[in-house]
């Protein structure tokens with residue numbers, strides 16, 4: 288959207304290290320995501336998937352290596368962090384909507400305050416994205432009056448209203464009942480087809496097969512395997528990957 | 539018949555009837571015994587005494603008072619004194635509690651330690667001891683001739699002398715109401731569904747409401763102003779005495795400080811609990827949208843914490859309001875002390891106790907009603923809450 292932004296990868300991660308106390312959560316991660324690319328990250332629980340994508344918008348602070356997002360390196364510079372968070376949307380496992388605001392207000396608050404959009408414009412944008420995630424009729428309701436699937440779609444709309452260049456998803460369907468998973472995945476597929484840069488932590492392998500350019504498998508804080516979906520599912524080299532796949536695919 | 543007794547509804551009704559019946563019998567017995575005893579002592583019961591003059595004086599009153607005034611006027615003075623002390627104490631306690639509570643949730647280790655020490659100390663010293671302590675401190679301040687001065691106020695062992703506007707009492711009260719309206723009106727205008735404007739597009743209306751109320755206050759002050767005097771009356775030393783301004787007696791200050799500090803330690807815990815109840819997820823979501831930490835605090839953390847705090851806070855306020863009855867320990871003429879003095883002088887114990895209970899019931903029920911209303915207005919809607 289912003290033509291003054293330098294070209295180059297959307298996200299570049301070099302030698303990323305992250306500790307929680309003495310626990311080594313991420314070990315020398317290298318990952319580069321091109322603009323428009325769709326990445327799916329999977330791996331067993333506790334392998335560091337959330338930690339990794341949370342380092343991209345500095346919800347977690349890394350302690351080694353470099354993270355560069357849209358040409359700006361993430362460091363202690365607060366202006367850099369604010370600038371990057373504006374351009375990177377995030378969707379959480381538990382939706383994390385603001386329960387004291389209506390759906391519409393949830394979607395308008397950040398554009399109005401961070402992007403300084405006038406109210407009318409923010410509302411038009413919000414309604415447009417609510418339409419896109421197929422719940423325009425819920426605009427005046429409060430989050431907890433909606434089903435889980437609807438709440439997650441509001442969360443996606445809320446992030447999109449900031450018109451970000453990159454979207455991060457952290458297990459967006461894990462807290463949902465099966466029939467609601469499809470409605471959220473549909474929205475994500477549409478988004479992918481429109482060229483959004485997406486980094487998704489998910490165990491929805493059908494989704495990975497359909498939209499991912501690359502699937503990444505993590506274990507114990509490391510990237511173990513990285514391949515296009517076809518290759519990933521048919522001919523993965525690593526034993527741990529194979530084990531994991533047989534579990535999630537139910538073979 | 540036996541099967542009828544097994545019926546749940548019949549049983550419940552029977553129990554109710556039994557309970558209410560025995561309660562009524564007990565009350566009736568008490569009243570009859572009391573009447574007989576009073577008659578034997580030659581005391582006539584009834585509320586006629588309310589219109590007799592008291593023959594004694596009060597040491598602090600926001601309304602004009604002297605020994606010729608009737609009892610009902612003194613009760614009114616007592617209730618106003620209680621409300622004045624209670625409101626001052628509650629406001630101060632809330633300020634103290636918010637600061638200490640925030641310190642306890644802060645990421646700064648020293649702030650957390652200080653906050654914890656504060657709560658541990660002041661929550662565990664009985665209120666009455668704290669009242670005596672502050673009373674002793676204040677009555678040992680310098681004499682009027684050596685008074686400390688700050689912002690036009692004089693700090694002395696005889697009390698705190700503050701400047702007051704040279705405005706008639708009624709006009710002053712009306713102006714105060716107008717100022718309160720100037721604060722409350724915008725809040726109400728922003729939330730009421732009765733206005734046609736969409737929520738959030740009402741800042742003009744809200745501003746107009748506040749401005750109108752403030753203008754009212756200004757007009758009232760201008761009209762009610764006493765002629766030929768400066769707008770503010772400053773206290774000053776004249777000879778051996780302090781003249782002018784208003785004297786806040788040491789009893790009042792000691793009580794207000796004690797309630798602020800003691801109540802603050804309880805409110806601090808409520809504030810801390812409220813902030814801890816806010817999910818980390820909502821704050822992370824707000825941060826990830828690019829909102830600054832300050833905006834995250836004012837738009838997400840504070841509003842959600844307030845909703846968690848308010849019901850418990852209301853209980854605490856009711857409780858602190860009752861703590862004003864400590865006035866009798868240092869001789870502040872609050873409602874309870876007026877009641878105690880009235881019992882001594884008039885002998886109408888039962889009637890006066892009745893008035894005392896009705897008074898506190900009215901004060902605390904109104905407080906509770908206001909808070910219930912606020913709670914309802916801001917309650918989170920729906921039941922599918924997650925995260």
Ligand SMILES: Nc1ncnc2c1ncn2[C@@H]1O[C@H](COP(=O)(O)OP(=O)(O)OP(=O)(O)O)[C@@H](O)[C@H]1O
Pocket residue numbers: 307310312330331332333334335336337338339
């Ligand atoms: N705030 C924290 N403090 C200490 N340890 C943490 C913290 N957050 C995460 N960890 C640890 O870091 C490791 C990686 O956590 P992370 O949440 O990234 O895993 P994950 O791959 O997302 O797992 P899941 O699939 O269960 O969400 C885990 O072992 C976890 O216990």
Ligand SMILES: [Mg+2]
Pocket residue numbers: 336337338457458
């Ligand atoms: Mg995770």
